[in-house]
Amino acid sequence: MRTRILLTAAVAALALVAVGCGGDDDSDTDPTAAWASDFCSAITTWTDELQTVTSQFSDTSNLSQDGLQSASDDVRAATESLVDDLRGLGSPETDGGEEIQSALDTLSTTLETESTSVEETVEGISGLTGIPSAITAVTASLSAMGTAFSTALQTIENADVESELQNALEESPECADITS
Numbered sequence: 001m002r003t004r005i006l007l008t009a010a011v012a013a014l015a016l017v018a019v020g021c022g023g024d025d026d027s028d029t030d031p032t033a034a035w036a037s038d039f040c041s042a043i044t045t046w047t048d049e050l051q052t053v054t055s056q057f058s059d060t061s062n063l064s065q066d067g068l069q070s071a072s073d074d075v076r077a078a079t080e081s082l083v084d085d086l087r088g089l090g091s092p093e094t095d096g097g098e099e100i101q102s103a104l105d106t107l108s109t110t111l112e113t114e115s116t117s118v119e120e121t122v123e124g125i126s127g128l129t130g131i132p133s134a135i136t137a138v139t140a141s142l143s144a145m146g147t148a149f150s151t152a153l154q155t156i157e158n159a160d161v162e163s164e165l166q167n168a169l170e171e172s173p174e175c176a177d178i179t180s
Contacts, residue, residue, distance in 0.1 A: 035089060
């Protein structure tokens with residue numbers, strides 16, 4: 001029970017860390033708005049998938065080696081997709097675009113590393129007695145993902161000195177899902 005709560009809390013923290021935005025869509029004409037929309041869509045998809053993974057553990061029968069392996073596979077697939085999306089975004093067309101891209105590259109690397117750690121941890125489980133320590137290690141990796149996310153978002157905020165990106169995020173309907 002405690003483990004399920006920790007996993008759920010870690011994924012919920014990742015979702016809440018993302019970005020607070022909402023409003024109208026100008027992405028058809030403004031490249032910064034298009035970037036913001038694509039960014040929020042990628043984040044929303046990833047957090048939704050991670051929340052689906054953690055919801056599997058509301059049934060304690062999923063706290064098994066097979067259940068954890070399935071969850072690990074799902075986290076890996078979702079994270080690979082997010083990393084591909086983030087790297088595909090390129091730099092937003094703002095004054096701090098290069099710094100923002102660098103922050104997303106660093107985030108992507110951390111997400112890949114932690115996702116691999118989750119996968120290796122779950123693959124290394126030997127019997128039921130290994131499950132509690134594996135869950136602790138997986139929770140630590142999810143927490144590290146959340147911390148990396150927070151750091152990247154702080155860097156993005158700091159690099160957006162003209163608030164160009166912030167305005168685009170606030171106007172993007174895709175960003176509204178992140179805080180709801």
